[in-house]
Amino acid sequence: MSNQFQHYQEIPRLADAHPKLSHIRYQYGTAGFRTLGSVLDSVLFRVGILAGLRSKKLDGKTIGVMVTASHNPEDDNGVKLVDPRGEMLEASWEAHASTLANAATTSDLIEAIEAIVRFAKIDLSKPARVVYGRDTRPSGPALVASLRDGLAAIRAEPRDAGIVTTPILHYLVRTINTKGTKDTYGDDSEEGYYEKLSGAFKRLVAGKQPLPPLIVDCANGVGADAISKISPQLGDSLKLIPHNTATSTPGALNNLCGADYVKTLQKLPPSLANHLKIGQRGCSFDGDADRLMYFYIDERNQFRMLDGDKIAALVAGFVVDLIKTAGLESDVKVGVVQTAYANGSSTKYLAERLPVRCVPTGVKHLHHAAERFDIGVYFEANGHGTVLFSTGTQETLAHHEPSTPAQSTALNHLLNLTQLINQSVGDAISDMLLVEVVLAHRLYSGLEWDSLYVDLPNRLVKVIVEDRHAFQTEDAERQLVSPKGLQGKIDDLVRRYDGGRSFVRPSGTEDVVRVYAEAAIKSQADELAFRVAGLVYDEAGGDPSSRPKEFL
Numbered sequence: 398m399s400n401q402f403q404h405y406q407e408i409p410r411l412a413d414a415h416p417k418l419s420h421i422r423y424q425y426g427t428a429g430f431r432t433l434g435s436v437l438d439s440v441l442f443r444v445g446i447l448a449g450l451r452s453k454k455l456d457g458k459t460i461g462v463m464v465t466a467s468h469n470p471e472d473d474n475g476v477k478l479v480d481p482r483g484e485m486l487e488a489s490w491e492a493h494a495s496t497l498a499n500a501a502t503t504s505d506l507i508e509a510i511e512a513i514v515r516f517a518k519i520d521l522s523k524p525a526r527v528v529y530g531r532d533t534r535p536s537g538p539a540l541v542a543s544l545r546d547g548l549a550a551i552r553a554e555p556r557d558a559g560i561v562t563t564p565i566l567h568y569l570v571r572t573i574n575t576k577g578t579k580d581t582y583g584d585d586s587e588e589g590y591y592e593k594l595s596g597a598f599k600r601l602v603a604g605k606q607p608l609p610p611l612i613v614d615c616a617n618g619v620g621a622d623a624i625s626k627i628s629p630q631l632g633d634s635l636k637l638i639p640h641n642t643a644t645s646t647p648g649a650l651n652n653l654c655g656a657d658y659v660k661t662l663q664k665l666p667p668s669l670a671n672h673l674k675i676g677q678r679g680c681s682f683d684g685d686a687d688r689l690m691y692f693y694i695d696e697r698n699q700f701r702m703l704d705g706d707k708i709a710a711l712v713a714g715f716v717v718d719l720i721k722t723a724g725l726e727s728d729v730k731v732g733v734v735q736t737a738y739a740n741g742s743s744t745k746y747l748a749e750r751l752p753v754r755c756v757p758t759g760v761k762h763l764h765h766a767a768e769r770f771d772i773g774v775y776f777e778a779n780g781h782g783t784v785l786f787s788t789g790t791q792e793t794l795a796h797h798e799p800s801t802p803a804q805s806t807a808l809n810h811l812l813n814l815t816q817l818i819n820q821s822v823g824d825a826i827s828d829m830l831l832v833e834v835v836l837a838h839r840l841y842s843g844l845e846w847d848s849l850y851v852d853l854p855n856r857l858v859k860v861i862v863e864d865r866h867a868f869q870t871e872d873a874e875r876q877l878v879s880p881k882g883l884q885g886k887i888d889d890l891v892r893r894y895d896g897g898r899s900f901v902r903p904s905g906t907e908d909v910v911r912v913y914a915e916a917a918i919k920s921q922a923d924e925l926a927f928r929v930a931g932l933v934y935d936e937a938g939g940d941p942s943s944r945p946k947e948f949l
């Protein structure tokens with residue numbers, strides 16, 4: 398090691414204790430590193446080093462590390478870095494993460510570290526601080542131990558947040574870094590988070606008729622823990638009935654429950670079947686509690702899903718009305734950000750009322766686009782999203798002088814919303830409380846909320862292809878530019894379906910190509926999806942003998 402590394406003599410010994418598995422190539426993708434928990438030991442050690450370097454680069458600001466694989470099966474695990482404002486790791490550092498993770502030997506790793514230090518002009522004498530947390534997966538403790546070795550090797554000061562939801566880890570990063578400044582975001586503790594959210598919630602629903610109890614499917618994950626901690630603070634203002642709280646039952650995590658199950662299968666988790674009564678609201682979190690799906694059972698005993706698009710419509714409408722009532726319509730512009738997966742009906746409903754932007758899949762794209770609005774509402778259809786208030790808007794709200802009692806009330810509600818909403822990342826608990834606030838103000842049950850617009854039937858299909866990178870898109874992933882000619886064939890098909898829309902893109906998190914289709918009736922949406930899937934399969938040179946039989 399070169400001279401400047403004289404204080405980091407432990408790196409080689411500790412790196413030797415966490416050797417890289419030679420046959421695996423790791424990639425820091427949309428969701429950080431994510432794969433089987435059993436092959437992540439070396440990755441966690443190296444992420445510890447990278448987090449330390451990132452903190453040094455940013456003058457000792459605290460960096461976050463979250464160990465989770467979200468809605469994935471229990472055997473998977475993963476790790477993501479969180480930047481100082483509680484946002485996702487800056488894109489240019491994703492490549493550094495992949496480089497470190499793939500260094501074959503200890504000496505390659507040291508060379509890679511030295512290269513990053515040179516390239517990013519990192520002053521190694523700066524301090525490094527890292528806060529880390531994990532979800533409830535059984536592989537978590539060992540992976541955290543490897544992470545701690547990485548932090549020790551780079552001499553970063555560690556802070557253990559324990560078992561927390563992903564959004565709480567983001568909250569901690571932001572509160573630690575803004576402590577004692579004018580941008581202070583709250584108390585830098587888990588209790589501070591629960592107090593901030595429950596306090597804002599209680600102020601927002603004060604004087605409103607309490608809503609009937611809400612069933613919460615915790616996906617047998619860390620959300621169960623969070624619900625048990627926030628419930629007492631909410632008291633009578635909102636009664637929560639937690640289900641799927643078996644965080645230590647092997648194999649239970651995300652199994653037949655949770656937000657991804659509900660969205661993907663458009664079904665009620667079987668474990669709730671005898672609990673959700675007609676008309677009653679329920680919601681599902683994913684394994685790390687950053688996604689939220691709502692649902693209810695209608696009069697005909699049918700399951701009705703209220704997904705991220707419905708949440709966006711509900712919340713955006715409420716915020717727009719408050720801005721108008723507060724007399725701020727000309728000062729504060731509200732906008733919505735979606736991806737191509739947003740239901741066409743939701744886009745139509747929203748676009749008739751306010752500006753709507755479509756961006757590529759992945760929270761970082763939505764988040765950045767939402768930052769461009771004074772108030773940006775973003776949700777992925779799968780239930781990940783939040784509302785961002787720009788700094789200017791927060792100042793406008795703080796200084797606005799209302800001229801009527803109605804204006805004053807609306808202004809107060811807006812100020813409380815800035816406290817209730819997690820502005821660094823999508824947050825199932827914060828979003829759930831936000832939805833409950835709107836329902837209480839609007840006097841809506843699930844049915845009235847659902848009636849804002851009628852979802853177009855849709856279908857999502859995965860196609861396994863030899864090389865998904867051969868599929869390239871433009872126009873926020875709505876058009877294929879490669880393979881050449883395929884988009885034209887898709888367009889020809891789509892034209893034959895009433896209300897038809899379909900697009901094809903490579904997944905950023907799985908080795909598949911995804912096909913989405915919607916149409917005016919369900920059988921047509923399915924047919925369109927399977928026809929396009931067939932086109933994609935054949936175009937990509939799929940073996941005719943193993944062509945899935947549902948593909949048309």
Ligand SMILES: CC(=O)N[C@H]1[C@@H](OP(=O)(O)O)O[C@H](CO)[C@@H](O)[C@@H]1O
Pocket residue numbers: 427428738758759760777779903904905906907911
């Ligand atoms: C259709 C779909 O739901 N895609 C998901 C999924 O991305 P893919 O790139 O489609 O694999 O995982 C992402 C990370 O969790 C999430 O942001 C996104 O919405």
Ligand SMILES: [Mg+2]
Pocket residue numbers: 467468683684685686687688
């Ligand atoms: Mg998640």
